[in-house]
Amino acid sequence: MLDGPGARPPSLPLSVTLSGARLTYAGRPVFDGLDFTIEGGLTTCLLGPSGVGKSTLLRLVAGLAAPEPPTAIAAGDGRPLAGRVAWMAQQDLLMPWLRVEDNLLLGARLRGLPVTPALRARAAELLTLVGLAHRASDLPATLSGGMRQRVALARTLMEDRPVVLMDEPFSALDALTRLRLQDLAAPLLAGRTVLLVTHDPLEALRLGHRVHVMTGQPATIGPALLPAGAPPRRADDPALLALQAELLGRLAI
The missing domain is CATH 3.40.50.300 (P-loop containing nucleotide triphosphate hydrolases)
Known part of the structure; x- marks a missing residue:
């Protein structure tokens, strides 16, 4: 695994x-x-x-x-x-004004949590797992549809929910x-x-x-x-x- x-x-x-x-x-x-x-x-x-x-x-x-x-x-x-519970939809629902990494951190920000070095490290590791570590600073508009869904998958996993x-x-x-x-x-x-x-x-x-x-x-x-x-x-x-x-x-x- x-x-x-x-x-x-x-x-x-x-x-x-x-x-x-x-x-x-x-x-x-x-x-x-x-x-x-x-x-x-x-x-x-x-x-x-x-x-x-x-x-x-x-x-x-x-x-x-x-x-x-x-x-x-x-x-x-x-x-x-x-x-x-975490949710992944048909549309990637990425925020177009946020960088890829910041899209992964959006859930924490919406909950009012501080974006700690540990959270950033977790986001970076997930982007590595989905093969997009080199696009962490890019905006969603620069990504293909498949790449955007990989970011959406990483964002779903970032929530770390059992369901x-x-x-x-x-x-x-x-x-x-x-x-x-x-x-x-x-x-x-x-x-x-x-x-x-x-x-x-x-x-x-x-x-x-x-x-x-x-x-x-x-x-x-x-x-x-x-x-x-x-x-x-x-x-x-x-x-x-x-x-x-x-x-x-x-x-x-």
Whole structure:
């Protein structure tokens, strides 16, 4: 496993369980009695048609959407989940007027924390891990799309949270850059509890320890598909391609 603060997993993986989740939007039930567990220390991938509620589920876990009774969201250690979740979005959301290093330090500044030499050293180490140490003083506008998402990944890891929520973080990239980002992200996220929403079956099978399909109205989540081996799996693995066919079949139902 990679060394460094971004690659170091939490000492005890943290599971998250949703019980009886209910939420309506514009009079439509998005969830109604939904039960789902995000296994601690693993990457869980969630696929499904657009509008089914995948991103809404992420927002529920993050505390960004208000659930309705009797929804319960519990961390495996019994402590509140607030403050222990990091988020990586589809857009890199970098501040264009801040240098790359300062984008990584933005979270600390927003929380009113002093930017200590230790924090700067941590940011520098993370930029090294994502291969961008030489761009620390550059502005985001000078970076390619793939580089910007690498900075966004480093910024997510800078938060050092046990739970990481990822909402299609690589979907705007070309196919080759996307594969490279998947290869980079898998070891850096190892040991954390990750919920990754994606529309790409192959991405889910390359990165996920558990792959689920969400369908229906109100939405339900199907049983887990469990790819063999550790992420990131080879994109040309015949066994993986066979699973991709099975997954496409589940999505087509």
